[in-house]
Amino acid sequence: MWAFLGDGETDEPETLGAISLAAREKLDNLIFVINCNLQRLDGPVRGNAKIIQELETVFRGAGWNVIKVIWGRDWDALLERDHDGLLLDRMGEVVDGEYQKYTVESGDYIRQHFFGKDPRLLQMVEHLTDEQLFKLRRGGHDPIKVYAAYKAAVDHKGSPTVILAKTIKAMD
Numbered sequence: 001m002w003a004f005l006g007d008g009e010t011d012e013p014e015t016l017g018a019i020s021l022a023a024r025e026k027l028d029n030l031i032f033v034i035n036c037n038l039q040r041l042d043g044p045v046r047g048n049a050k051i052i053q054e055l056e057t058v059f060r061g062a063g064w065n066v067i068k069v070i071w072g073r074d075w076d077a078l079l080e081r082d083h084d085g086l087l088l089d090r091m092g093e094v095v096d097g098e099y100q101k102y103t104v105e106s107g108d109y110i111r112q113h114f115f116g117k118d119p120r121l122l123q124m125v126e127h128l129t130d131e132q133l134f135k136l137r138r139g140g141h142d143p144i145k146v147y148a149a150y151k152a153a154v155d156h157k158g159s160p161t162v163i164l165a166k167t168i169k170a171m172d
Contacts, residue, residue, distance in 0.1 A: 008040030022160045023063030030160040031153045037169040065161040072137030107134035140165030
């Protein structure tokens, strides 16, 4: 059984109210896919936080298997070159509101404000054009990453699974 939800819907108490029951009963045929686009119908989700980490904590705490699909394949080569963990640290310190801003700004803005926090990060992306930086995909827009998450969810046994997929609202 699959349920497709948005991160805004998880603000509703009814959405998360009984998730511990599903884990307690070992409903490994239950899969939630939560589209984390940082938007509710009436505005942004939970202000300037990190919704994926919040949801991960709630679901793991309730006994669910958690799969996060945050970054698309475009980021893989950069992450492989990140021997000191600088890029991972930067990704972790940026809050949801800043990621929303990067969605509507230019590649030059992303270069300056995301990678420009450390000269070593700038060096890591000096071979990329501004257009390539702008087009770095979130994981929920990468069909191969999404497929891998779906397969891992179906193959998992012993508890329900939630897939937290980072996306950009209204993007294909």
